[in-house]
Amino acid sequence: MKKSNWLLILAAAVTVTLPFFTRDAFQLHLLIVCGIYVVLAVSLNLIFLTGQLSIAHGAVMGIGAYTSALLSLKLHWPVLFCIPLGAVVSGLIGFIIGIMVLRITGIYFAIVTFAFGEIVVLVFLTWESLFGGANGLLNIPAPVLELPGPGALSFSSKTAYYYLILLTVFLTLFVFHRFDVSYLGRSCRAIAKSEKLAESTGISAMYYKLLAFSVGNLFAGLAGALYAHYLHYIGPGYFSFSESVHIIVATVIGGVGTLLGPILGAVFLTLLPEFLRGTKDFEMIIYAIILILVLMFMPQGLYGGVLSAKRRFLDRRKRGPDAVTN
């Protein structure tokens, strides 16, 4: 078997067995949050792939969260059915917004998505009868899986929820990996490089931008819905502008355009504040300095940095009379 396949199995084995190594509820909580941010960062990266920067990812996550929470609270639909529905609604809204705004590119697109995100949060905040206003929604139920034999399996424990998140992460990574290695990903990269040239070869720029935007938003909604049913509480503040920026930073710190980069970035950004807890008042300052240093010394992000370090290491080992310089 190929080396990369072994690494994949190893990574899967480690993530599956992680809950056995920790009895600490807070550590499990961090792992769950990591998983949710991995889905968010990887899905934002898909939109990045076509060369578009969306500053609405936090708000789109909120659409998924509120949709799924409301369906389960008001209509009492089974949660495991509401979560995918929340994702589909996010994807659909992304699709409709995409039709309107994907013609514009660059900084203008970023501004329009920023405005869209603000509108969404304002709707959550001011439509009190439906979305609960500033108080948000309370007592959102945990998913329950009705099994025919032994009865119901509830995801109210952190360990159980961790496995639900892990399953989602695996699904997300599989889909985005397939996107990446097929002609879909290639066409998106082609559009990002030169829309004019891509169209001259028969690639419809609008089609792929819309596809990437819709699928990216769909998975953001999925992450949002999972977040809502995990916390049992959501409020408009969770999906604000700063949340969108947080996801963008995770993607960029990890490395845009790769699959592993956003994963690294999401985990790094979720765990970093925990390691800085001891520094008290200086936490945010040190946090910011670390982010700046990462981007100064690894402009390609953490993943790019790891790759070039590995290349340097291999070059050093190879250096000798018959060394091949590249």
Place this chain on the structure above:
Amino acid sequence: MLLQTKGISKAFGGINAVVDFSFEVEEKEILGLIGPNGAGKTTVFNLLTGYYDVDRGRVWFDDKYITGWKPHMIAQRGLVRTFQSTEYLFFGHTVLENVLMAKRTFFESGVCSNLIGLPKGRKEERKCREEALELLRFMGLEEVKDTFADNLPHGLQRILGVAIGLAAKPRLLLLDEPMTGMNPGEKRVMTKLVSRIRDKGITIVMIEHDMRSVMEICDRLVVINFGHKLCEGIPEEVKENPDVIEAYLGKRHGSYSG
């Protein structure tokens, strides 16, 4: 007749870039589109491939009325153009990736079957790679297939530009100055390539300033000046046409007046 235009016109503000321009392209010929700088040659390409909308006139390709179509639709139909500038490559990607990116029309498997990884998509992907490598062999780019497009010498960048166009499976390929900036050796390579592409059954319309190459490989020439068609015919006739000589060299006092 593969391509036919009737009276296409395009004005930018007060400047008439192309005026009432009609011409036809027969299957499997190499047609040269020549004229002085600024005559409107590239504008004609942009009009044919949908990058500009025509003000007036019609275009038929392969018996389809394609006026008003979007560029990617026209390309999918088999009318593919290359660009004059070597800026139009997928920089930051290898030569092989450049060609693979341009092979979108090759794929028939849908979005969903690719996202869940059905065997059909995977099989297509393998076959696409084989075809891409074959194309690189044909274009003489096989040795540099893993080189980044940015690092290629100018001549090879031009050849890669043509390869990207060919990857899109054209029936009619529009080459916009494929030999600009090439040394004589590279020009010979490109000339040979163009006639080999035609031998594969692909029709070619070529804008080119290098007269020796044009006279050597073109079956027919269309001359354009100030947006108007000046004349057309086989290279030997066009070369002797007084209007053409005047357009290129200017009018000498007293001559050609009678």
